[in-house]
Amino acid sequence: MTVESVKPEAQIYAESELREPPLAGGGVPLLGHGWKLVRDPLSFMAALREHGDVVRLKLGPKTVYAVTTPDLTGALALSADFKIDGPLWESLEGLLGKEGVATANGPRHRRQRRTIQPAFRLDAIPAYGPIMEEEAHALTVRWRPGETIDCTSESFRVAVRIAARCLLRGDYMDERAERLCIALATVFRGMYRRMVIPAGPLYRLPLPPNRKFNRALADLHRLVDEIVAERRASGQKPDDLLTALLEAKEENGEPIGEQEIHDQVVAILTPGSETVASTIMWLLQVLAEHPEHADRVAAEVESVTGGRPVAFEDVRALRYTNNVVVEAMRLRPAVWILTRRAVTDAGLGGYRIPAGADIVYSPYAIQRDAKSYADNLRFDPDRWLPERVKDVPKYAMSPFSVGNRKCPSDHFSMAQLTLITAAVATKYRFEQVSGSNDSTRVGITLRPHNLLLRPVPR
Ligand code: HEM
Structure with missing residues (x-):
């Protein structure tokens, strides 16, 4: 199996058709979803798809958008409406330097x-x-x-x-x-x-x-x-x-x-x-x-x-x-979480993402999703054989x-x-x-x- 870039099938929505993403369940007053994210981030990210393709998370007073399906993570990574920015990158820049290629x-x-x-x-x-x-x-x-x-x-x-x-x-x-x-x-x-x-x-x-x-x-x-x-x-x-x-x-x-x-x-x-x-x-x-x-x-x-x-x-x-x-x-996956920031008011999978919003997604959650992989948690190298790899949805392994x-x-x-x-x-x-x-x-x-x-x- 090789991992390569492919263009997503872009679906165009009119501005008026865009909806606000649902709020993920399980938040608590004041901390929102933050405590779950801190306590058990992998399980938390892996469960988000049950709440929607794009969901809103409350981290204290802040709203963050989580993308949970393979095709939308592909669309996010390939779209010019989103750039590298947000808390992960700010913290990297502050410590590792502002002028490197990664930031x-x-x-x-x-x-x-x-x-x-x-x-x-x-x-x-x-x-x-x-x-x-x-x-x-x-x-x-x-x-x-x-x-x-x-x-x-x-x-x-x-x-x-x-x-x-x-x-x-x-x-x-x-x-x-x-x-x-x-x-x-x-x-x-x-x-x-x-x-x-x-x-x-x-x-x-x-x-x-x-x-x-x-x-x-x-x-x-x-x-x-x-x-x-x-x-x-x-x-x-x-x-x-x-x-x-x-x-x-x-x-x-x-x-x-x-x-x-x-x-x-x-x-x-x-x-x-x-x-x-x-x-x-x-x-x-x-x-x-x-x-x-x-x-x-x-x-x-x-x-x-x-x-x-x-x-x-x-x-x-x-x-x-x-x-x-x-x-x-x-x-x-070594890289289990990635973030982007919306450069402009944008749409993703029919959902509205406001300019300046932080977006997060987890390759860990995407790559372990039972909707994408039969027997999803089993270690099975043969799933990457040419005759089986075609069953893997686009962007489910990136x-x-x-x-x-x-x-x-x-x-x-x-x-x-x-x-x-x-x-x-x-x-x-x-x-x-x-x-x-x-x-x-x-x-x-x-x-x-x-x-x-x-x-x-x-
Ligand atoms: C970017 C994964 C090894 C240098 C990235 C990104 C991922 C990734 C997922 C994209 C981040 C994003 O979309 O926000 C991995 C994995 C590796 C690996 C899984 C090995 C198992 C390496 C190595 C180097 C490297 C060996 C250099 C020697 C970089 C650089 C970027 C990057 C410079 C930033 C690219 C840019 O922003 O244009 N890596 N990486 N990575 N990686 Fe790797």
Whole structure:
């Protein structure tokens, strides 16, 4: 299964035909739906479709619109009436920088996409193949039979190393990967808390958790400064994303500013490592939880490679392994919530959305919906076989989103995730050890709370 953009069948409604979306049930006085969203956000988002295709939520005094059907999330992502903005993005901008591609809109966003896109194009990916192979196999050598693997740090480490080595051509990234991992874990946890409990002044008090958060944030920015300074000092200009960023020009031909270069590196490294790392954690969890699927992956790899180490060139032939990755991403999407803001008074599926309104939707809810998937909660990689995939409604599986904000890294991510899954599953079976906790931890991404595995050689 591949994930690609498709145009929605736009249905045109006259302004007078637009209705106000229904209010979702279950709100309480003053807090509205906020307490449910904080207490159990995944179940809350997954239940919203029962209330309507588009529903109003009350978060304290504020009204937020939730979109609950696959086709309308596609229409939302593809429509020019909605842009990246709202509390999620404001909080990201405040902490990670205002000038990166992930939060920019309009002409600046288009220019930035043009700068970064070549590094992620399908035909650019094979050049990263040797690094992805090396990193995937290095994992299997690092892990010792019988010793416990801390999947959180191991997943982060390999995700950061691949992103940094492929896109920023940074060598000796181990120490930085470690720092980045620690900084990101603290920053993302703190950012999520600041988003769901927006108690502004409280976060400025000199309390230990706030100090820890501020230290981690400062280290993240320092790290990026180090990476940029090191490249400049080297005088080298390899053909990579960092060179493209350093050489990027404004529309008027002037070089882009230092702040934008910094924010761009942050905007690429942070979502890149957090999302891939979370997905690797879920893939390891799947291999441990479903040994029958792990065995099929190992058998497929063996049949393709004839026993030699799996290589980047094999990825296209690893259909079943790819489907395991897609199915893991369906049930545990790293990016589980997305938001937009209406630029103008707009219509969506016959409902009126006023200018300035915040809109939210959940890939987690969409990808687990019983209306879209038979046996919706079952882990079934074969649902992505060509003869069955046609039953999946359009936009019911868009983990990289669609439209002008679609993740630039879909091919890059799928290649490394498939290769890593293939490499580790051929060498080991995995068992959870005591103290491991694979329940879902909700933050800016979804990941297991604390996955600890023991590798057993095949
Ligand atoms: C945007 C998912 C890996 C860089 C996005 C969006 C999604 C997403 C859903 C769109 C956000 C929206 O519509 O509001 C994922 C998943 C990944 C992954 C599931 C891996 C499993 C990566 C990697 C990188 C990356 C490895 C970079 C190395 C970005 C950037 C954007 C983005 C820069 C912003 C694009 C824009 O706004 O124009 N990602 N991503 N992502 N992703 Fe990824």
